Amino acid sequence: MTPEEWKGKLSAIKDSFSSLISEHKADYETLYQRFLGRKGELSLLLRDLKDIAAEERRNLGVLGNAAKQELTAAAEKIKSAIDAHNQRCSSAPAIDITLPGVNFPKGSLHPLTQTMDRISGAFLRLGFSLASGPLVEDDWHCFEALNFPECHPARDMQDTFYVNAKDDRGKDKLLRTQTSTVQIRVMEKQNPPLRVFHPGRVFRNEAVDASHAFAFHQVEGLYVDKNVTMADLKWTVDAFMKDLFGSSVRTRFNPSYFPFVEPGAEVDMSCIFCKGQSEHCPVCKGTGWLELLGSGMVHPNVLKACGHDPEVWSGFAFGCGIERFAMLLYGINDMRMFFENDFRILEQVR
Ligand SMILES: [Zn+2]
Structure with a gap:
């Protein structure tokens, strides 16, 4: 070789x-x-x-x-x-198949979702049906049709975020500031009588603190029919609050101003914590009342904007912030806890 x-x-x-x-x-x-x-x-x-x-x-x-x-x-x-x-x-140790298995942590619904479900349940039991609307709105649905004409000072309280796109009338689109936009969406599409509610997210250009956020949630109820009066509004709101907080709860109406209702009223609920019995109650500050809702009779201009004759039809609307309800229901005193998603807080609300 x-x-x-x-x-x-x-x-x-x-x-x-x-x-x-x-x-x-x-x-x-x-x-x-x-x-x-x-x-x-x-x-x-x-x-x-x-x-x-x-x-x-x-x-x-x-x-x-x-x-x-x-x-x-x-x-x-x-x-x-x-x-x-x-x-x-x-x-390796032998596996004992008779031992109990490993427990996995169970998830639960977010407190805001739970609150929204409770509120939706109360509306459904009153015969309202669920309506929906977009988060990115145009000026007409967010302001104009709701009787906030251009340059109306009430617009200043609802500064929001604008989207780089124009609506049909050449105005900038925006993130909706209120769920009342859905009132217009529904009334444009449907003829009365109608009875709808809409829970959803809204946006404001706000600095974040314990009681303000740039995104939060509202729920809105709307009833339009013939001969609807303030008495119907008062009964419905009272029944709604009793469904959520128990039959001993009382409500009272204070005159207030919202452009899309006339007359408008804020609704207070008797304090569920001290029942009006404590001068030192930290929640109602000793007044015995908690301010919870905005309400009123649908403004004739709003009905007209949606093509309905205010001489024939009348209606009421009421709405509130869902975070406000959730804070009361779960004893949470800082709104930021809802979106920081700290498990230590969320796990307590199941
Ligand atoms: Zn109290």
């Missing part, structure tokens, strides 16, 4: 050894017997060195021994990996 042939055989042996390893086709015993054992391919090749001329034999011998060390190390590495695996399997 020439030295070149010998070298060729050596490299063929190394190649087949490495391809067996890379394809995970051999265990330690197989590798050892095939390549390194007494009759292994490498051992036989080393033995063939004796037939090669002495001046070449020495160099080839160095190559051959280096290859033997390399293959031995690689084979032993596989052996120790297999041994370690076997060791782990034999020392």
